[in-house]
Amino acid sequence: MSTDTSTAPPVDHAIQELDTVTIRFAGDSGDGMQLTGTQFTNTSAVLGNDISTLPDFPAEIRAPAGSLPGVSGFQLNFSSRDVRTPGDEPDVLVAMNPAALKVNLSDLVDGGMIIVNTDAFTPNNLRKASYDTNPLEDGSLAGYRVFQVPVTSLTGRALDEHGLGKKQVDRSKNFFALGLMYWLFDRPLDQTLGWIHEKFGKTPEVAQGNEAALRAGYNYGDTVELFHTHYRVRKAELAPGKYRKITGNEATAIGFVAAAELAGRPLFYGSYPITPASEILHELSRHKNFGVKSFQAEDEIAAVCAAIGASFTGHIGLTGTSGPGVALKSEAIGLAVATELPLIIVNVQRGGPSTGLPTKTEQADLLQSVFGRNGECPVAVVAPATPGECFTMAIEAVRIAVNYMTPVFYLSDGYLANGAEPWRLPELSELPPISVTFATDAEKYRPFGRNPETLARPWAIPGTPGLEHRIGGIEKQDISGNVSYDPANHEHMVRLRAEKIERIANGLPPTEIFGDPAGKVLVVGWGSTYGSITSAVERLRSQGKSVSSVHLRHLSPLPGDLGEILSRFERVLVPEMNLGQLALLIRARYLADAVPFSKVQGRPFKISEIVGRVDQMLEGLQ
Amino acid sequence: MSDPNISPLPDELPCEAVKLTKKDFTSDQEVRWCPGCGDYAILAGVQRVLPELGIPREKLVFVSGIGCSSRFPYYMNTYGFHSIHGRAPAIATGVKVSNPDLTVFVVTGDGDGLSIGGNHFMHALRRNVDLKIILFNNRIYGLTKGQYSPTSVLGQKNKSAPMGVIDYPIDPVTLALASEATFVARSVDNDPKHLARMIERMAKHRGAAFLEVYQNCNIFNDQAFDDFKDKDVRGDRMIDIEHGKPLVFGKDRSKGIRLNGLAPEVVEIGEGSPWEEKHLLVHDETLPDSTHATLLSRMHYPDMPVAIGVFRRVERPTYESMLTDQISAARARSGPGDLARLIDSGDTWVVDANGGSQVNLS
Structure with missing residues (x-):
């Protein structure tokens, strides 16, 4: 949590302004953490923050309650600045039970805030989470700011007032936690209230229970002397438009x-x-x-x-x-x-x-x-x-x-x-138009004739009179499309099909380079690593380092200008969530010394990981 | 089950007058099946029937998988798709759903349709996609040269079972009935008239139609069906089941099939016999429940005569018609698709040039 300014209107609680916060909600897979995170995200987005999220849940729908494999998490980065990743390390961890604390604690930033549901810290749950002693009591959380909130019993009390049974408590306690976080980060309740009533319109007691829990959580933050400060993250300066x-x-x-x-x-x-x-x-x-x-x-x-x-x-x-x-x-x-x-x-x-x-x-x-x-x-x-x-x-x-x-x-x-x-x-x-033309001219139609520019064959669809033809998986004679086992024709067709794919590159715009067009290190990525790579390169460049990046949207064929771009940099680093697959393609295609940087942990790269690896590469160049 | 409260035969397809001949449906490709193969008879049957249906050539699509039978589309002067092993029903489903106006045939074999493609076979039938699936059953893999298939008889010796087949075979008609096909029939490659009648009837059915054809592979499984379908013996060993008629067979029509409990049994009818026609099972294609049809499908020589003809014909809404109805209903409810509205849905907010924002909650 980085601090911009500290303005503290001396009412009941101080308000502190932050520019970026990363929260992780964690609980049992039945605790509704994905929903809680999504609601917080929606509210923050609509409030005008830039956001990026990382839901992280187990494959099992409901793993055994309270167990380590059953922990479901939702990480959200919301900011008054431009953010491209869900955040390297959470500033705030909401842990609904001991297992959630255990699984997520190591990711939390030093000195980070932990909000725990103390009601779930029973001997039984502690055992399921393999805790020998209660971490809330044994001093092991000394490096963090821990807020102990009996979420379950407080939710129970709030629902009691509305005459709602115990059964609803378990289903609503995540809304209590959400309400508390809304207070802590100064967010309005309207968006979630609207959602609750739309979603549970047909089961009014569920809607009522969730609303009561949400409000109780918010009011708890507001009235209890547990938190001395709450936080505000202002709108991000997004480009004008509708979002x-x-x-x-x-x-x-x-x-x-x-x-x-x-x-x-x-x-x-x-x-x-x-x-x-x-x-x-x-x-x-x-x-x-x-x-x-x-x-x-x-x-x-x-x-x-x-x-x-x-x-x-x-x-x-x-x-x-x-x-x-x-x-x-x-x-x-x-x-x-x-x-x-x-x-x-x-x-x-x-x-x-x-x-x-x-x-x-x-x-x-x-x-x-x-x-x-x-x-x-x-x-x-x-x-x-x-x-x-x-x-x-x-x-x-x-x-x-x-x-x-x-x-x-x-x-x-x-x-x-x-x-x-x-x-x-x-x-x-x-939006770009897409032009589709079906063949209709029986005189000119050849099933495997070709567009001279794209090498595409004509698209003739059933129902078109005079264009009856047969296609199939057996090799075809060029132009006529008849079955052909002719050796020379086969090689011709193999090469045609390859050339057709290569020609797609002719229609692509020049590759965008983030940073200078030449320099020491070029980071090449593709797919979802964009956020981490671009943020890392931005950070490195702000430190005056000679680093640029290229993010490929086309991987086959590769863009026609890529080889030349690679040649303008001393080193090429390819971060991928695999063991170097794009790096392999680049090395094979361009004889360029692309260095793979791999992470295969089921999680995206952190910005700091890429910064660290590029720094290491830069040091090697000195 | 034999209560003959029976509906008349259908004539579902309104036929336009398009004067085509067998030649119009014959492509310029040389037919490359082995001389003497039963496939020729089926090709001839289809090419003979199609002109009768009055469907324009461009509205016909033949889709096949892999195997000898699957070369069929190349020989038809219609739209055709020779695809990959076992997958023809799935490809044909995509064709039919995309353009319900087309008449779509699937040509398959016992290996293609029941082994590698067994899953698609079952699901295309149960969905009642309006496909006409013709299965050439020769009880052997021909194109790969003589391995046993899911319909090869137990104990048969062949390339991949030199000591005899130890897989129990499956009956394609029984399987089609169990898969909820709405039209199920069987014919033979050496009775062109019967075959043509079956092809015509399946073509006129609206819904998933299945036709099994006992087809001789004279190279790898010659005379596999001759015990009962040979011209000299068929009268006594096969029964042509006809809608609304008692199950009578035999060269001199002296035998019939009655139900003994849940089992069909052969009885002599006429003079000197306690059984008369009125005691016999009467065939009804239109029974909603397929038990009767299944009993007939499971009559196998030598215990029973083998049944050919239409086992089942029921009407149900087709998959593609229900999908089309859902699209119409969705349009009636929400209006035709509006891309701008689709993009601009959910909770939105506007950021103005000064960084201010305005929220629209949906």
Whole structure:
């Protein structure tokens, strides 16, 4: 928590102004911590703070109550400045039970604030959290500011006054904690109150209980002499415009709806439930009035195959999944490459291999996307960098797919998918048009004839008289599309398909460099590492260091100017949440000495980690 | 079950007058099945029936997987998609859902449809997507040269089972019925008239339609069905089940099938026998419950005559029609999709040029 100024109106409590705060809410997976964090986020966003969030929850819906694996957390960075990450270290930890304290304490900044629900610190819960002694009593928290609040019993008392039973207490105590945090950080209750009454309109006793708990928490902060100070974080200076809070999965879903509208073709979404991509299926299922056809398939393979069938029939064929699902879809993606049909595959990456870490983030499916199929099977690969950018990159993915008649991978990850930020609403006129043309001229039509510029074959959809043709996974004769086993034709087609993907680079804008166009260290990243990398480079540059960064949105093909940019820097560092997959591609492609910087812990990079690694690299140059 | 309160045969598809011939449906590609293969008869049957249906060529799509049968789309002068092993029903679902105006056939085999593609087979049928699925059952893998399939008979010796098959086979018609297909039929490759009738009836059905064709692979499993479908013996060993009619069979039509408890049994009818036609099971395709159809599907030679014909034909709303209805309902409720409104939803706030902001709670 960094302090700007200290203005203390001497009423009951002092108010201190801060410019950035990172809070982590932590509790049992049944304690409603995701909801609590989301509500705090919404209120802060609407209040005008810049925000960035990191929900962090277990794969189990309800792991054993009170256990260490059952801890669910939600970290939020809110600020009066521009923030790009959820914060390296929480300033404030709200721990609803001993396990939540144990799991999260080591991340807390030295001297940070801990608010604990003392009611949950029972001998039984302490044992489940593997505490030999009660940390609230044994002095082990001496380096922190600890506030002990009997959240459960206070919630019980508040609900008693409204004649609500004990059963509701457990369901409402997170609202007490939220109310207390609203008081502590000087936030209004209206936004959450409005949400409570909308959400629980049909169960008035639940709405009443939650409201009572929220208000009780707020009033507790205001009246009890526990906190001597509360804090204010002013609005951020965001660019003028209209904003909403958006998560990556939300932006992905509405981005594809927008792309289909721009293309003037209906969207078909084939998907099979999988963490952390399912929200895209939920969201798209709600937009049938756009003509979106969402199809929950019997398995991952059917999901992609139905999307391919839809694409053959002139829809925008989209399938969404996570890494294990991509593994199952691989053969069908090869079919779309061979038949040269547009197809978009959303991969919301998670920790692997195999089932791996379903709810944690990772970027280890890059090589799977670029290479993971039989045969020479090139596809386009794009990756959004922020939750809001998931919207624009969805449009870009569809543009490439239909312009080049090719499958396109869209690589999101768990961190982008669930993380949120304020998103400035684009004007419709700012969105690029996507032009789709179907073949209709039977005289000129050749199933595998090509656009001389893009090498795309024509898209001729069933229902068009005179253009009846057959496509399939067997190698085809160039132009005619007839089955062909001719050796020379096969090599010709393999090279054509590769060249078609390479030509996508011709249509890309020049790569943006953050910082100077030449210098000592260039940090190259892709996907969700954008926030940490850019903040780190900004910090290093403010210290006068010669560091720039490039963040790639296109990974296949790589931008045409990338090789030349790399050559202008003495060293190239590639931070990735994998063991160096982009670094491998860059080294292979440009013979450049790209140095991987890996983190595979299911968590995003901290800014300080990247700053430290770049500093180390700079020292090596002296 | 045999109460003949039976609805008339359907004629669901309004047919426009488009004068096409078999030749119009024949592509310029050379047919590359082995000489003598049963697949030729099925191709000829389909090409003969299609002109009768009055569906314009451009509205027909043939989707297939992998295997000998799956080369079928190349030989049809319609839209076609030769896809990957087992996945044709899934691809065809995407085609049909995207354009319900198309007539979509799936061509598959016993390996493609029931082994690697078993899951898609089941789910396409249960969803009642309006697909016409023709399964060429030759009880062997042909294209990969002679391994056993999910319909190969127990004990059969072949390339991958030199000591005999130890997998119990599955009956495709029984499986289709269990999967809630709304039209289920069986035919044979050596009875062109029956085959054509079945193809025509499946084509006219609206909903998931399944047709199994016993098809001879003269290279790897020759004469697999000859015990009962050979012209000389079929009269006594197969029964052509017909809607609304008692189950009579035999060269001289002297035998029938009655229900003994829950089991069908063969009885002699006529002079000297206590059984008459009135005691026989009467076939009803339209029973909502598929138990009757399932009993007939499970009659196997030599214990029972093998049934061919339409086992089941019921009407249910199709998947794509219900999806289309939901889209209409959503538009009626919320208006057509409005992109600006979609983007501008949820809680929003405005930041003005002076850094001030105004909140709009949804």
